Amino acid sequence: MKSAIACTLALAGSAAAFAPQASVPATTALNSAVPEGYDDLVGIDLESGGKFFDPLNLAQWIPAKWARETELANGRSAMLATVGWFFPYTLGTFDSQDVTSTDPMAAILEADPQWWAQFVVLCGTFEAYKYKKALEGKSYTGKGEPVVDYLKGYPAEEDERRKMEMKELKNGRLAMIGIASFLSAHFIPGSVPGLPAGF
Numbered sequence: 001m002k003s004a005i006a007c008t009l010a011l012a013g014s015a016a017a018f019a020p021q022a023s024v025p026a027t028t029a030l031n032s033a034v035p036e037g038y039d040d041l042v043g044i045d046l047e048s049g050g051k052f053f054d055p056l057n058l059a060q061w062i063p064a065k066w067a068r069e070t071e072l073a074n075g076r077s078a079m080l081a082t083v084g085w086f087f088p089y090t091l092g093t094f095d096s097q098d099v100t101s102t103d104p105m106a107a108i109l110e111a112d113p114q115w116w117a118q119f120v121v122l123c124g125t126f127e128a129y130k131y132k133k134a135l136e137g138k139s140y141t142g143k144g145e146p147v148v149d150y151l152k153g154y155p156a157e158e159d160e161r162r163k164m165e166m167k168e169l170k171n172g173r174l175a176m177i178g179i180a181s182f183l184s185a186h187f188i189p190g191s192v193p194g195l196p197a198g199f
Contacts, residue, residue, distance in 0.1 A: 037064030042142065042165045043071075047173075068141050075172015078179045085182050105186060 034044070034052040038059055044052055052059075059067065088102040099110045130140050133147040140147045142165040146154050155161050185195035 078175035
């Protein structure tokens with residue numbers, strides 16, 4: 001069976017070699033030209049050499065607003081996940097009868113299903129509040145008054161706001177890379193130098 005699949009793939013690959021190729025403009029992973037809509041977003045900095053980073057050229061298909069909302073949501077989730085990953089290893093678990101493991105992946109399965117239901121309702125409540133405030137003109141991605149700012153920490157000056165937005169993006173991006181490395185080290189021991197096996 002495996003050999004039949006391999007032969008089919010080999011034939012498909014060789015047939016594609018003789019197919020006419022459409023001319024595609026040359027692009028690089030670090031594009032100097034910023035796609036429309038992305039030019040005013042915070043995020044281009046020294047980590048990408050001061051150029052727009054789009055290795056798969058996805059920006060042409062994804063509106064800038066959606067891309068930024070997704071990046072921020074994933075970054076914020078990754079920051080919380082990073083804290084959640086370290087918490088049981090360093091401080092132990094809460095007094096609980098069902099979740100006793102300090103292994104975050106094992107703890108997911110140990111948690112009672114009613115807890116997961118409560119968690120989904122809580123997250124849904126936060127999301128509904130966020131979108132309700134967005135309809136009222138507030139922002140959860142920068143560019144305007146924030147949805148939540150109880151401590152009044154969001155600066156009034158535009159330059160300071162952009163600096164704060166850049167800090168959040170960088171922390172979120174680092175957390176996404178971090179949580180990916182934790183998962184890799186957990187499921188593939190030794191795949192991440194410096195992280196112990198089973199971390």
